[in-house]
Amino acid sequence: MIDRLKNHRFFQNRSGSTLVAAGIMLSRVAGLVREVVIAAFMGGGVATDAFRYALRIPNLLQNLLGEGVLSASFIPVYTDLLEQKRPGDARRLAGAILGFLCTIVGAVALIGIFLARPLTQLLTLFQLSDPVLDATVPLVRIMFVGVGFLVLSAWCLGILNSHREFFLSYVAPVVWNLAIIVLGVFAGLRGWAALDVARALAWGVVIGGVLQFGVQLPAVRRLVPAVRPRLDAGDEHVRDVLTRFAPTVAGRGVVQLSSYFDLMLAAFLATGALSALGFAQVLYLLPISLFAMSIAAAELPELSRLQSSPDELVLRTTLGYRRIAFFVTFVAVVYLALGDLIVGALYQSIGSTFLGRSEFSDSLVVVVWWVLAAQALGLVAMACSRLTQNALYAVGNTVGPARVAGLRVLVAAIAGLIIAFQLDQIRVENGVIEGFWSAFGLSGPLPKGDRSVEGLFRMGAVGLGLGSAIAAWVEVVLLQKVLRREFERPPEPLREIARLAVPASVTFAAAAALKLLVGFLPTFLGAMIAVGLSGAIYTVLCFRIGIAEAHLVLAPLRRVLHRRGGR
Numbered sequence: 001m002i003d004r005l006k007n008h009r010f011f012q013n014r015s016g017s018t019l020v021a022a023g024i025m026l027s028r029v030a031g032l033v034r035e036v037v038i039a040a041f042m043g044g045g046v047a048t049d050a051f052r053y054a055l056r057i058p059n060l061l062q063n064l065l066g067e068g069v070l071s072a073s074f075i076p077v078y079t080d081l082l083e084q085k086r087p088g089d090a091r092r093l094a095g096a097i098l099g100f101l102c103t104i105v106g107a108v109a110l111i112g113i114f115l116a117r118p119l120t121q122l123l124t125l126f127q128l129s130d131p132v133l134d135a136t137v138p139l140v141r142i143m144f145v146g147v148g149f150l151v152l153s154a155w156c157l158g159i160l161n162s163h164r165e166f167f168l169s170y171v172a173p174v175v176w177n178l179a180i181i182v183l184g185v186f187a188g189l190r191g192w193a194a195l196d197v198a199r200a201l202a203w204g205v206v207i208g209g210v211l212q213f214g215v216q217l218p219a220v221r222r223l224v225p226a227v228r229p230r231l232d233a234g235d236e237h238v239r240d241v242l243t244r245f246a247p248t249v250a251g252r253g254v255v256q257l258s259s260y261f262d263l264m265l266a267a268f269l270a271t272g273a274l275s276a277l278g279f280a281q282v283l284y285l286l287p288i289s290l291f292a293m294s295i296a297a298a299e300l301p302e303l304s305r306l307q308s309s310p311d312e313l314v315l316r317t318t319l320g321y322r323r324i325a326f327f328v329t330f331v332a333v334v335y336l337a338l339g340d341l342i343v344g345a346l347y348q349s350i351g352s353t354f355l356g357r358s359e360f361s362d363s364l365v366v367v368v369w370w371v372l373a374a375q376a377l378g379l380v381a382m383a384c385s386r387l388t389q390n391a392l393y394a395v396g397n398t399v400g401p402a403r404v405a406g407l408r409v410l411v412a413a414i415a416g417l418i419i420a421f422q423l424d425q426i427r428v429e430n431g432v433i434e435g436f437w438s439a440f441g442l443s444g445p446l447p448k449g450d451r452s453v454e455g456l457f458r459m460g461a462v463g464l465g466l467g468s469a470i471a472a473w474v475e476v477v478l479l480q481k482v483l484r485r486e487f488e489r490p491p492e493p494l495r496e497i498a499r500l501a502v503p504a505s506v507t508f509a510a511a512a513a514l515k516l517l518v519g520f521l522p523t524f525l526g527a528m529i530a531v532g533l534s535g536a537i538y539t540v541l542c543f544r545i546g547i548a549e550a551h552l553v554l555a556p557l558r559r560v561l562h563r564r565g566g567r
Contacts, residue, residue: 023170024289028282030177032346035282037181040351041188041197043359044275044457046131051198052274053132054139055205056263057123058112058147073244074155076394077237079162089237091224096238098155099229105148112144123260127267129452135195139202146206149213150176156216163223172216176208183207188355244398261413262464268445269424269460271452276364276461279347280371287331288383291324314491317391321384321496326549328383329500330507330538334531335376337511339369341518341527349524362431363457371465378469381476384493388479392486400482408475416467421445424460433459503541510537 042048074097081090112119117137120128128136157169180201187200221227232238266274335342344365351358389401424446425438439459446458476493483490511534518526543550 023167023172026171027173027177028286028289030174030181031282032286034177034180034184035279036346036350037184037188037355038201039279039347039360040355040357041184041359042194043361044272044279044364045194045359046135046271046452047194047198048275048278049271049273050132050135050139050195051201052278053120053124053128053136053263054143054198054202056260057120057140058109058144073241073398074158075162076396077240077244078158081237082162087224091227092230092232092235093237093241094155094159094224095227095230096232096235097241098152098227099231100242101151101155102229103231105151109144109148113141116140116144123263124267125264127264127448129271129448132271135198139198142199142202143205146209149209153209153213153216156213156220159220159224160216165219165223168219169216172212175211175215176205179208179211180204185355188357194359244396261409261416262468265416265420265464266461269420269451270446270456270458272364272367272457273424273461273464276367276371276457277464279343279364279368280375280461280465283335283342283346283372284375284379287328287379288386291327291383311489313391313394314487314489317387317491318496320387321491321493322547322549323552324383324387325380325493325496325500326542326547326552328380329497329504330535332376332379333504333508333538334511334534335379336373337508338515338527338530338534339372339376340365341515341523341530343368343372345524345527349522353524361457363428366428366431366433367457367459367461370459370462374462374465375468377466378472380497381469381472384497385472385476385479388476388483388491388493391491392479392482395486397482397486400485401479404475404478404482407478408471411474412467412471414467415470416464418463419466420460420463423463424458426459428457428459500542500547503538503545503547506541507534507538510534 038048038051042051074093078090078093081087081093117133120133120136120140124133153169153172156172160166160169181204183200183204184197187197192200262277263274266277347360347368348358348365351360392398392401421443422439422441425441425443426436427434480490480493511530514530514533515526518530521529539550539553543554
């Protein structure tokens with residue numbers, strides 16, 4: 001079986017997912033640098049919370065109409081037209097979807113700009129303190145201008161992916177991040193106050209959105225000459241996309257409720273909760289984007305072409321699960337065991353070394369690590385769910401994932417509500433956790449006056465991470481049931497995850513021991529050594545028990561050693 005998997009064309013011809021992974025890796029590295037800049041010049045106070053709220057509110061538009069929705073509704077129909085050698089129909093479809101998006105984006109952006117204050121108050125349930133609210137509203141107005149261009153960038157991504165042009169669309173967000181980084185560093189090095197740095201970052205969001213769309217547009221025009229925005233709901237292919245579009249938007253909207261529930265709940269928590277969530281989220285999304293999204297995005301056009309070959313579709317999806325689980329399981333283990341070293345190395349050491357400044361306190365390191373560890377418990381499930389959704393989208397099932405997403409939101413909301421307020425009783429001051437036992441009483445939100453104390457952080461955000469992890473496992477279980485209704489012999493994501501239990505457990509123990517051994521070293525060096533040795537242990541263990549994906553790591557090493565040995 002292992003030989004069959006190793007020789008399957010999924011492994012032999014990985015250019016699509018490899019290019020997506022390369023583009024996403026560059027984009028996520030740029031995103032990480034952006035967070036380092038925020039950590040260095042703003043830390044985790046009012047300005048950072050305001051920037052997080054302001055970025056999240058208009059992002060509803062991007063997330064509802066962006067990559068996920070277009071991947072599920074537009075790409076399968078557009079790809080089918082390309083396969084049928086009907087470029088004229090494909091061009092007209094692309095133009096109609098562009099016109100549809102421009103109309104909605106323009107209208108929503110104008111509404112967001114003029115109603116920024118009531119929208120902010122409503123989405124935070126009127127719980128933001130006056131300083132945070134006053135700082136957030138002007139940032140929301142600025143960012144609504146740029147987010148529309150990110151939606152149009154997702155349209156470019158859909159076309160480029162359908163033509164198997166993967167790299168550009170996934171590396172384009174690098175320019176978005178670079179614009180934010182450049183303006184943030186400029187403001188920070190000039191000694192601007194934290195709120196002024198936040199405004200500079202907001203304008204970076206706008207400039208970056210324009211650039212991200214602009215760098216992709218020439219390639220789109222080369223692949224689809226003379227494409228123009230138009231409104232034509234009467235075209236049968238446009239109707240097909242819109243038929244898929246509605247339930248997919250509903251599904252994405254339900255998922256966004258989960259994200260906005262976190263936003264609302266964070267407003268009830270101590271100052272710094274949303275900042276901690278943001279710093280942890282970048283690291284949490286890194287493996288999902290690099291492994292799950294790259295494989296899922298590259299596979300969707302191929303899975304769409306295999307609708308008439310269910311056995312091949314199932315095998316291809318299974319191989320995708322195995323690659324995702326192999327890599328993401330290791331990352332989850334590292335976040336659990338070595339998260340404090342990683343957070344300290346990235347957000348403290350790099351800022352101090354290269355920017356000469358770090359507002360990221362030891363207390364914030366502790367809180368972000370715990371949030372990251374809580375999220376890591378559901379990391380593998382979340383990653384596999386992305387591929388499961390695409391497998392269902394490929395066979396035209398958009399309703400099943402939408403319903404599952406609704407249940408996932410409900411679970412995340414209930415779990416987060418129960419846990420977050422309790423954990424917000426726990427204090428972290430000067431890097432030390434205090435009042436641990438106070439979390440075991442039944443408590444509501446802290447009084448407003450107790451939520452913002454200089455230098456004091458609380459652990460409420462960890463509850464939001466735990467709620468997300470619990471919901472991720474519920475989602476992957478329910479999606480597997482949907483798969484069983486679609487396929488006679490369905491792919492089994494839970495089975496692929498379970499086969500890595502032993503190497504993951506052993507690696508966790510080894511990583512915890514390594515952390516003690518490197519404790520005397522500088523944080524950055526200690527983190528690199530501990531993560532590197534843990535990765536070697538994990539890969540060797542997987543190889544020894546017959547996990548075929550270990551060859552993805554070992555084969556390049558063998559080639560390097562062979563070349564050196566032949567000299």
